[in-house]
Amino acid sequence: MQKATIIIFIISFSLFISCKDKSDKVEKTSSKEVTNDTKQTESEIADSSTGLPAVYFIKSEKILATDQLRNYLKVELDSVEKVDFTGDKIPDYICKTTIDSLGNGTEYWVSSEFKTIKKTKLAYGFHYRWFINLDGDPEPEIFEGIGDEDGADYVITDQNLSTGKDITLLYVNPVIIENGKKYWGYPWDIKNIKARKNGDNIELFCSLNHQIIRDGNEETDPKSQKQMPVLFFTGHHTQEFSVENCKNEQWLTLKEIIKQTKR
Incomplete structure (x- = not known):
């Protein structure tokens, strides 16, 4: 027991x-x-803006071509985007014509008052664009990804609504930050830009110290810049092109970035 x-x-x-x-x-x-x-x-x-308000892209919206637009342009339209590209808080129109047998097409930028601001030829390949106001002008700047399977340019463009002639302000390297990791920012992977409002200024999250080597065959080598800065974006990567050599990440205005990267 x-x-x-x-x-x-x-x-x-x-x-x-x-x-x-x-x-x-x-x-x-x-x-x-x-x-x-x-x-x-x-x-x-x-990684946030330390309490400062974030600033996002002004995104366009695809709509059906109205009879008013068709009657005004008097061309066969393939697609229409609605977006306020003049900065007057009223939606304007970007209209693409149907591509002809020679592969040619035209893009009309029409204001809400039905005035043609600019007229451009449609380029071969891809062309992604987003609008964001980065300075004191009422009209927004444009961030664009333009290229084809051989290479692409990523630029910030300033609009001139009087002449209809845009000016390229800066060539950049786009990098997506996703879950703490950095990837090359292919335009179809980008969701939004990392920007914030600091007082009266709009600041971009960027890096001016990196060792990114572009591998495209048809990318522009800007003579006015001593380097292409990195701009950071949000999004979801679809290709395992990781970027690990960005240093001294900081918030700067577009004017400051241009000044520091000018040749």
């Missing part, structure tokens, strides 16, 4: 130690997960 009691005690004590060990492991694991979550949150906060 005494031996049986001792055996029962030993078994019970062993079960108690085992359960306590498992409990300790679960507690340590849980603590580790909380620590990782905290670090992730801290990283996200550190």
Whole structure:
């Protein structure tokens, strides 16, 4: 009887130690997960605008061509985008004609007052664009990704609504930040720009210290710039082109970036 009691005690004590060990492991694991979550949150906060309001792209909206537009332009339209590119808070229109048998097409930029601001030839390849106001002018600037399978240019363009002639302000390297990692910003992967409003200024999250080597065959080498700065974006990468050599990430206005990268 005494031996049986001792055996029962030993078994019970062993079960108690085992359960306590498992409990300790679960507690340590849980603590580790909380620590990782905290670090992730801290990283996200550190990557934010430190309380300053974010600024986003002004995105266009595809619409059906209205009879008023067709009657005004008197051409066969393939597509129409609605976006306020004049900065008067009223939507304007970007109209693309149907491509002809020679592969030619035209793009008309029509204001809300039905005035043609500019008329451009449609280029071969891809052309992505987003609008964002980066200076004191009422009309927004344009961030564009233009190219084909051989290479692409990524530029910030200033509009001149009086002449209809746009001016390229800056060539850049687009980089997406996703889950703390950096990837090359193909235009179809970009969702938005990392920008913020600081007082009266719009600042862009950027890096002027990097070692990115462009591998396209038809990219422009801007003579007015000593380097192409990195601009950071949000989005989802579809290709494993990681970027790991961006240093001294900082918030600068477009004017400051142009000044520091000017040749």
